[in-house]
Amino acid sequence: MINRTFTMIKPDATEKGSTGGILQMINAAGFKIVAMKMTHLSKEKAGEFYAVHSERPFYGELVEFMSRGPITAAILEKDNAVEDFRKLIGATNPANAEEGTIRRKYAASIGENAVHGSDSDENAAIEGSFFFSALEKF
């Protein structure tokens, strides 16, 4: 079934100039970009996006990191989008990410792991709407 997932290219990847290379891998894997923008999250907005992790010990570090610099947010369409995109990005910890995955190639650590990918259809819809209005989704 054709469905959608949500991704962010995180501040570490933006700083290293990896945005183009990551988008190339996303396109090569058959994902269609149906919304995209570059933006800079405030600490408040980063905290809100990751509110589900607010009780985790790494939450403060995550909010600092995600508000450190610009990110690229996008909604991606493909059959089996959520699961296939998580395969394409690889494990959260790049040390465990398989060869050929985005995190294997571009991520430095479990915290600074280059990209985000939604973990369910429901969260993909919530996360996409966090960044994009109906007029910005194609």
Ligand code: CMP
């Ligand atoms: P992401 O897939 O965007 O979802 C939650 C994020 O929290 C994750 O990527 C990492 O950036 C971060 N994260 C997860 N586990 C840890 C950890 N143990 N230490 C620091 N950051 C983490």
